Amino acid sequence: MSAERRYRRLLRWYPEDWRSEHGEVVLGMLLDDADAAGRDGPDAGEVIGLVIGGIAQHTWRRNDRRRTTATALIVAAVLALFYTVTVTWSPSTAYAGFLGPFSNPTVLVASALAVAAGLALAGRTGAARLLAVASVAGLVVLVVAAERSGWMGPGVGVLALLAPPALSGALPPKDVRGVARDAAAATALVVVLLGAGIAASYSALLVELVAPDVPLPAVDLEFAAFAAAAPLLALAARWPLRRRPRPAGAAT
Template sequence: MSAERRYRRLLRWYPEDWRREHEEVVLGMLLDDADAAGRDGPDTGEAIGLVIGGIAQHTWRRNDRRRTTATALIVAAVLALLYAVTVTWSPSTAYAGYLGPFSNPTVLVASALAVAAGLALAGRTGAARLLAVASVAGLVVLVVAAERSGWMGPGVGVLALLAPPALSGALPPKGVRGAARDAAAAIGLVLVLIGAGIAASYSALLVELVASDVPLPAVDLEIAAFAVAAPLLALAARWPLSRRSRAAGAAT
């Protein structure tokens, strides 16, 4: 086996994104050092050092993803608690959908996200991610229930605000490019919902002016837009990165 192949096999201990960025440069340096030392490949000490370095890189990557999870869930929890305190706090009135002094049950989601953030900070990343996904699922149920029952929220806009950071914490992106794609997907989702809201307003006005006896569709246009756009944007944010990762792995 050639020296290059032996070094490449050792470098496979390193994460794929590290190899994409550094492998060729490091490989050239290793081959030059081996040639200068009169070796035809890595010696035992060098091989052990490369393996340990690769394991350390994987450990650092996992720690980065844990920090990303904690940061994203803290953002989601803060936004949810701000919404619960500043928007839904209404102790002097009562209406359908009220939960104690709150005008809708979103405070339950906010509490769950706060617990998820606490778990992430305590190092219980797996439990934190599961709770974040459950919180988003619960929020979806509340949005649909509010729309069907005439509650005072939460609306689709709240879902668009809280779901991206919560899901980004549950499924943390890889590197700066992944975070940028998540942010772009979140902005795109908000723009889609704004457009759906405007379209719904104009549609309602048009029906009222032209055919007031025609019933409006039972499904809220914003909910329909969210149901279609959210999975597509999430896929667009993650699929290209996964695809490139697999291609890079196959090439090496």
């Protein structure tokens, strides 16, 4: 087996994205060092060092994603609790959809997200991610129920505000650039939803063009905009910015 193939096998201990970015440069340096030392491959020290380095890179990435999960879920929990306290707290009123002193049941979602954030901080990342997904699913159910039953929220805007950080915590990106793209996609989603709400609320002509014979509440247009924009923006946030270069010497 050639020295290049032996070094390539050792570099497989490293994460794929690390190899795509650094693999060829590191391989060249290793081959140059071996040639300068008169060796025809890695010695025992290099083998151990490369294996340990690869495991460390994988561990760092796992820990980094755990930090991303905790941070995103903390953001989601803070936003949910802020909405619950400042918008839904209404102890002196009673109406359809009220839950105790709260004007709608979003307090349940806020509590679940707070627990998920606590689990993430405690290192129970898997449970935190599952609870975050369940929280978003529950919020979707509440939004639909509120719209169909005439509750005082939560509306689609609350879903657009809370779902992106909660899902970013449940399905964390692999690096800082991914976090930035998730944040940009979430911002774009809120902007799209606000635009749809403004158009539906203030443009009777638009509503007539969309459904001239059928009453079309503003919330239905908001739902439609959310359903169309959310998957597209989520895919755009996770789509690779460029094709990964094929390593030199790889099979075609």
